[in-house]
Amino acid sequence: MLGKPLIAAEVSEIQQKLDAFTAQWQAHGKQLNAKGEIYHNFFIVLTVDQETAPATGCSIDASVRFIKDVESNFGVDLFDRFNMAYKLDDEVHVVTKEDFETLIAIKKITPKTIVFNNLVQTLEEFEQKWEVPLEDSWHKMVFAEQLSA
Incomplete structure (x- = not known):
């Protein structure tokens, strides 16, 4: 969740990055049936069909790295639980x-x-x-x- 809303250009750019990330996101060599979406210009949500191929520790780590990359590239804080x-x-x-x-x-x-x-x-x-x-x-x-x- 962001502390400030994304503007339209940021939403578009991040959505492209989400699409690219989920298209290659794997767990132990198996492609994950996943998608990423931005809601209300504040929230980035990743979903995975766990029945097709479940997310594992390494794939979850990859998603955290991806989100941290978004944070640094767009100057936002997505992990502030407060x-x-x-x-x-x-x-x-x-x-x-x-x-x-x-x-x-x-x-x-x-x-x-x-x-x-x-x-x-x-x-x-x-x-x-x-x-x-x-x-x-x-x-x-x-x-x-x-x-x-």
Whole structure:
């Protein structure tokens, strides 16, 4: 997840790199049935059909190297786990954990606010549980104190 949205030219360039990467992405010499997509100009999502050929340690390492390369080439931070993303009026916002807590405290973010559950593991989870109300996500436990204030 990015701290700032990508502009159209960056999305296009990164998508081309994603397509090239997934076209040659392998695990132990077997081509992975994979794709990469950019969502909301903030999120890069890689998916792999684990039944065709599963991702392994080396292929996962290759994906991390690829994402780190994107980070350095585009001046973005994709691995900052303290960035929190949410939707307000159908627009995605990304803030620090501290700012997220403040927004909860001042009721700008509520239990009904849509957040992004980046812990999803499968395509089905991604499709059903990635964008969810805060009250239905792990965010509810982490920010319980702020939500109850």
